[in-house]
Structure formats: C-alpha cells, structure tokens
Amino acid sequence: LNVLIIVFTEMRDKLRKWREDNHRNSEQIVDVGEELINEHASKLGDDIWIIYEQVMIAALDCSRDDLAWTCLQELKRQFPGSQRVKRLAGMRLEALEKYEDASKQYDSILQDDPTNTAARKRKISILKAQGKSAEAIRELNEYLEQFVGDQEAWHELSELYINEHDYGKAAFCLEELMMTNPHNHLYCEQYAEVKYTQGGLENLELSRKYFAQALKLNNRNMRALFGLYMSASHIAASPKVNATVKKANVKYATWATNQINRAYQVSYARCLL
C-alpha cells in the first residue's frame, strides 16, 4: 500500500512540474493523468480540477476525444458558466475540426468579456489551422494593437511573417521580443537569422552583431556560432567592402572557425568516454 501511495504522489508532482514548465509532452501527460484520474481521484482533492484541464488539453493533442470529453463533463459540472471551461469546450471543437462551432463558442465568451485574451487568441489559431495565413496575420495585428504586451502573440506573428517571407515585419516583431527579454539568447539568434536571410551588406553586419550577442549570452549556442562564421565570411567575400572591414571580418570568421573546431573536439572527447 505504501508503494502505491508513493507512486501516486510522484505522478501528481510530475504533472505539476510539467504544468509549471509548460511542457507539451502530451502523450506522457495523458498516460500519467489518465491513471491518476481513474485510480486516485479521491486522493487528489481540489487539485483534480486543474489536472482535468491539463489532461484534457493533452488528450486533444493525442486525438483522445473520449478522455477529453470526460474531463470536460467533469469540469462543466463543477464550474457551470465558467469562461475558462467554455474556452476548453471551444478547443475541443477545434480539435474535431468543427471550426464554425468553435468560433461561435469564442464569440460568446467575448460578448461577456471583451478583454478575454484567451478567446481572441484561439480564434486566430483557428484561422491559422484553416491555412488562412493572411487573415490570421491581419487579426493578430489587430489583437496586438490592443494588447501590445503579449509576448506569445508577437512570437506567433513573427513566425507567420517568416512563413510569408515578409522578413522586415518579422524582424520588427523579434525586436519587440528582444526588448522585453534582453537576456534571451534565442531571440537574438532568431533575429540575426532573419537579418541574414534579408541579405544586403547592412543586414549582414547587423546579423553578425546579433549572432555575437547571442553567443555572448550563451556561449554554447552552436547555431549562433555557425551564423557568426557565415555572416562574417559573407561580408569578407563581398566586393563592396573596403580593406579594413574585410580584414576585421576575416579575423572574426577565423576566430569562429577555431571555436567550432574546439566544440567538435569536445564532442569527440565525450564520445570516447
């Protein structure tokens, strides 16, 4: 009996950790969560509601509509008229590709509470799922006009723009993210990549600088290291630069090459171990 209890607490703590870290390992969540709900529901107390929500979203990811439906019913019973539950119902309709009904569901949430950001964002993801990227971009822009601070939305918009090859606007979105998260090396790196793709001497210089910044923030970012090498050699090879700039960039590229060699040696050494 003690072993069962220990297993139960472990499962519950794992779910909590995944919830707090925002992991999307849906299959694992469904496995652990389903067992937790079926076997140990009574021991969970009030935690059970948030676990229902977590498991339901994971179930939708894994196409387990049966499990999602059960969770939804329990939540509806406990919290009738809750907007959070309505949003989950809308997500289920989305997973079943009933986009019209899902859209209506979100509209009803927005009627009650125009400031509800979750419903607005779900509507935009419906557009994205239907492949209507132009409309999705337009809606997302409108959303961001109201809620300038929503970082998730800025990131999503930058992705949409990259897919549409509108690199200038994608760079703008990434700049917003870099300002709000100055120590996140991944945003610097993505920005540098966008600038590199845009091309042109000025953009290449910018991209080299931001690759360097990403490396400064995280010495182990291999992609940024390669990016630094590529942008520096590109500039050095360009016919339009003068001798000093060329020399400087050759120096950067050489340094980057040395570091890349070192990294391969480290990995080789680890393989040998």
Place this chain on the structure above:
Amino acid sequence: MAPELLLDSNIRLWVVLPIVFITFLVGVIRHYVSILLQSDKKLTLEQVSDSQVLIRSRILRENGKYIPKQSFLMRKFYFNNQEDGFLKNTKRKVVPPSPMTDPSMLTDMMKGNVTNVLPMILIGGWINWTFSGFVTTKVPFPLTLRFKPMLQQGIELLSLDASWVSSASWYFLNVFGLRSMYSLILGQDNGADQSRIMQEQMSGAAMAMPADTNKAFKAEWEALELTDHQWALEGVEEELMSRELDLDGMFSKELPTGIF
C-alpha cells in the same frame, strides 16, 4: 501614585474575555461577508490596452539599447511625433470618479460602510449598554483627565484615575489590536482588517485612476523625448572574442534547454 484598585475577577471572566471573543468573531464574519459582497472589478478594454502601451513605452526607454538604432528611432517617432504620435495625441475621456456620479463606486462605498462602520457602531453601542457601570481594565500608561469622559463612559466617579477604562474602550482597543490575529488566521488580504480599509479609503481618494491616463501619457512622452539610443552591441564582437568560448557541459544530457 494612584491607589491600586483590585477588580473583581468575575470582571475578567465575564467581561474582558467575552469582548475579545465578540470582536474576533465579528471580524471573521465581516471577512466572509465582504467576500460574498465583493463585486468583480471589470476593466474596460481601453484601460487594459492603455496600461500595456505605457509598459511598452517604458520598456523602449529601458531596453531600447538592445535593438538597432533605426528601429529605436522608428518606435520613438511612433510614440512622440508632433503630428500623430500616440503619446502626444491620444486623449482619453477623463471622468473624475466622484462618488455621486459613478454608480459602481457609489455601491462600493455603500458596501464598505455597511460591512465595516455600521457593525462597529452597533456593537460598540451594545457593549456600552450591556457592560456599563463598572471599570473593565487599566491601560498601562497614565492619561490626562481630558480622556475621562471618552474612556469612562458609564462611570460617574470624578476622582477615578483616567487610566481605568470602561468596556467600550476595551472593545475599540480590541478592534485595532486583533488585526495581526486576523492576518494569522485569515491570510494576508482579509476583509476584517479595519485600519487597512480606512487607509485604502484615504489613499483611494487621492489616486483617481482614469484622470491618470492622460497624465501618465504626458509623463511617458517627456521621458521618451529625453531618451537617447546607446547601442549595447557597439563592441560586441571584441567583447566576445576577448576570451575563448566556455564550452563546458555542451553535449551533456542534463542541459535543460536545447542548444538549437
């Protein structure tokens, strides 16, 4: 030295302790009633949007040095431009929230009064009437004679030291003293905390929210005008290449976030 009075121990049993209990229970009841009567503060879309715009402008000022100069100037122009800059030209309708015109504030004030002031008066009066005619306790510090009519409500002794107080004043002492007990039992933000509520009422009058938006915009505009762009990435390559990369733990499995 005033002569020490010896109080009947019955007073302690039947007056001091019941008053403490009554005050405490009334406070707990007040807390739960305030939770029931709490109305949701609904923010309008405009307020949410404005607060986020202000945050964005502040972030631009603080972290603008991480983006290229051109981008920074572009955003500064958007906010501060003479003709159509957002901060310069957006005027919000300013309705000073006077309690008479704003209905939601009126009901809030009513509820505040009903839950807090009214019970205090009622119970204070009841205690005064029930436990009158005798001295309850002695405050440990000497008081002047001016306090006598206030603190010795039902006692008609001219020569009694003002430190000896009646039950009504013991009640008031309790109301303020049990605050820390409430925080212990009901958690920090509890509705039974009288003095905090009075403090809120006083500061709330000074902190009229909607009028602030225009002033906040103006303040941000001024601050942004003064901000200059000092690109943090000026010498980043040199800084980076001044030493070898720290590749420690690069390919270890325990790395929490991916390198790519």
